[in-house]
Amino acid sequence: MTSAADVEQKLRDKLKAADVTVIDTSGGCGASFDVAVVSDQFEGKRLLDRHRMINTALEEEMKSIHALSIRQCWTPEQQKAKQPS
Amino acid sequence: MLALARHTVLQKLSLSAAPAGSIAVRSITARVPTHEDDTHDDFKPKFNTDAEPRSAPSVAEQIQNDVQQHPVFLYMKGVPEAPQCGFSNMACRILDAYGASYGTRNVLADVDIREGIKEFTKWPTIPQIFINGEFVGGSDILMGMHQSGELQPLLDEAVTTKSAQ
Structure with a gap:
């Protein structure tokens, strides 16, 4: 079973993500996650390519994940612009 | 009136007189047909499991056709x-x-x-949206493009x- 912590660790390692939020939306079975990722590797990449990077980083986990909702995939600059605080 | 009643009784008798055992046996043999039992192709059972799996190129060709014939095409679960x-x-x-x-x-x-x-687009999830024959992404991307205003153009x-064609 895949846990939210596994997914978060993978995204931090493979995408050198600065900020990762993973919510287990499966209700316990570990097959459904909601993720938000901030990584400077997204710089200059289209939305489609950013999603592909996340899918690739989670290739192993995707075999048991049924639904992966990618809520945000921002560069650090985008995150700063969208969340001024 | 009497004649009608007797007729009904006779009918019941003839039903019960039917050899029930032979019917049961027939239904059992009918439930397990084998290829050898059939003499003509038309009568052979056609199970999906027996069918040759479609080769990868033909699936890819079908997808190519789908997305080229429709300016907007969606692979989805359900309708x-x-x-x-x-x-x-x-x-x-x-x-x-x-x-x-x-x-x-x-x-x-x-x-x-x-x-x-999934193989065609190297994309692991459904739905998948194609616009102008090009893979756009899944539902999160569609929502993102809707929110950013990219979808309308x-x-x-x-x-x-489509209208130019």
Whole structure:
């Protein structure tokens, strides 16, 4: 079973993500996650390519994940612009 | 009146007199047909499991045809009127909001397409949206493009392309 912590660790390692939020939306079975990722590797990449990077980083986990909702995939600059605080 | 009653009794008798055992045996043999029992191709059972799996190129060809013949095409679970997955539903409702006409294929009804489309796009999830023959992404991307305003010009282009043909 895949846990939210596994997914978060993978995204931090493979995408050198600065900020990762993973919510287990499966209700316990570990097959459904909601993720938000901030990584400077997204710089200059289209939305489609950013999603592909996340899918690739989670290739192993995707075999048991049924639904992966990618809520945000921002560069650090985008995150700063969208969340001024 | 008496004659009618007697007729009914006779009918009941003739029913009960039927050899019940032979019927049961027949139904059992009918339930397990084998290829050898049949003498003509038309009468041979046609199970999906017996069918040769469709080769990868033909699935890819079908996908090529789908997305080239429709400016907007959606691979989804269920049908637009009754999606069988929240993400597929979201994709349909977004396209509906733009009044876009789009073709769809229900991957739940075709396991070859269901696996084939994932291989074709190297994308692990359903739904998958194509606009102008090009893979756009899944429902999150469609929602993102809707929110950022990128979707309208892309759909406009698809409609223009279609009417120009």
